[in-house]
Amino acid sequence: MKTRITELLGIRYPIIQGGMQWVGRAELASAVSNAGGLGIVTALTQPTPDDLRREIERTRTMTDKPFGVNLTILPAVKPPPYAEYVQAIIDSGIKIVETAGNSPKDFIAALKEHGVKIVHKCTSVRHALSAERNGVDAVSVDGFECAGHPGEDDVPGLVLLPVAARKLRIPIIASGGIADGRGMAAALALGAEGINMGTRFCVTKEAPIHDNIKQALVEATERDTKLMFRTLHNTARVFRNAISEEVVATENRPGGCEFEDVRPLVAGARGRAALESGEVHGGVVSAGQCIGLIDDIPTCAELLERMVRECREHLDRARGWMD
Incomplete structure (x- = not known):
């Protein structure tokens, strides 16, 4: 390409x-x-x-x-x-x-x-x-x-x-x-x-990343992300787990919240520990809506070769409609 x-x-x-x-x-x-x-x-x-x-x-x-x-x-x-x-x-x-x-x-x-x-x-x-x-x-x-x-x-x-x-x-x-x-x-x-x-x-x-986290993302759907920090005007899209649910609930409580109210939940060290230990609900895990498209755990080489092949196939298919 x-x-x-x-x-x-x-x-x-x-x-x-x-x-x-x-x-x-x-x-x-x-x-x-x-x-x-x-x-x-x-x-x-x-x-x-x-x-x-x-x-x-x-x-x-x-x-x-x-x-x-x-x-x-x-x-x-x-x-x-x-x-x-x-x-x-x-x-x-x-x-x-x-x-x-x-x-x-x-x-x-x-x-x-x-x-x-x-x-x-x-x-x-x-x-x-x-x-x-x-x-x-x-x-x-x-x-x-x-x-x-x-x-x-x-x-x-x-x-x-x-x-x-x-x-x-x-x-x-x-x-x-x-x-x-x-x-x-x-x-x-x-x-x-x-x-x-x-x-x-x-x-x-x-x-x-721990295999438990990877498997959780494989099993997730496109609906399994949360938008945190909306009320703080610093929106972050993350995986829906116990931590992100608690953060959003805190933001939505009467009177709202300050960042200090959720800081212990979203601490970077806590998120890193979750990724390394495999504790899916242990910290914030970033994830986009494309988790709904992910259903396997390939090597990077397998992934890129497959994506390029599929890309060409879909572009050719679309061009075929114009003949």
């Missing part, structure tokens, strides 16, 4: 593994890259910039193919040392960075100076246009179906993608709600030149 995304990133297939907290580690990133896609190491999963340097080197022992690093920039009372993480990325010779959250404009010049290609993830066209003006090389457009933070506009990919394709000059990557070749074909037809998947890659052999 050849699109502006495959050419920009130097990959065989225009399929990118999303940067996922606690999940974007060397094992998964290298497997996706070896399968022909673009694996992503998540910077803030690593406690320090030096730990990120070591994780990048560990990834290089597992693949000689291109891979990137995700840096999610979020507001915080005590933010991580983002500039030091950027320097670690540059020092390690990484040439592809996925940014998310707040605008990466403060770091674009430094990254560009060292030949780094920047893909910025957005949940709205206005933010994508801003990223384009700031000089990013591509944008990943995240529809409302996605796991994690879908923004507050509630626009699904079926509308968001073609609007973005009409207004942007740089290539776009479809993100949110994609888990098979049919979805990939649809994304390409809507104007995307690649796809980004998070939830689907969580349910692969190489994902560093």
